[in-house]
Amino acid sequence: MATKRKSRSISDDISDIATKSNSRSLVEGRRASTRLPRPEAETPIASVRIDLPEYVDRQLKLKCVMDGGAKAYYILKALARDGFEINKEDLRLDRRRRKKFR
DSSP states (O other): OOOOOOOOOHHHHSOHHHHHHHHHHHHTTTTOOOSOOOOOOOOOBOOOOOOOOHHHHHHHHHHHHHHOOOHHHHHHHHHHHTTOOOOGGGOOSOOTTSOBOO
16 A cells, blocks of 8 residues: 655745745845834724714714714814813824724
8 A cells, every 4th residue: 555655845945044044134235124013002992882963974974084084083082172081192083993892
């Protein structure tokens, strides 16, 4: 009975040390970085549902289209003007990339 022979790839023949060394040699002199920047610490986000009069919602949507940004930005900005403590880093025009708090 014939036994199956495990196929080898090129990566099986190259050690981790050789790979790191090769990566460094490619980067040297090009001022490139192989390190990823540390992600910013983010404030956990809570999802909130509110009921607004339609005319207010239309105004808010129009503001978002005309000036850019998200509804949450303009709501947080208004809350800050009303005396609520809002961290500067949380006042972002576009918060879509943030993860929601669960």
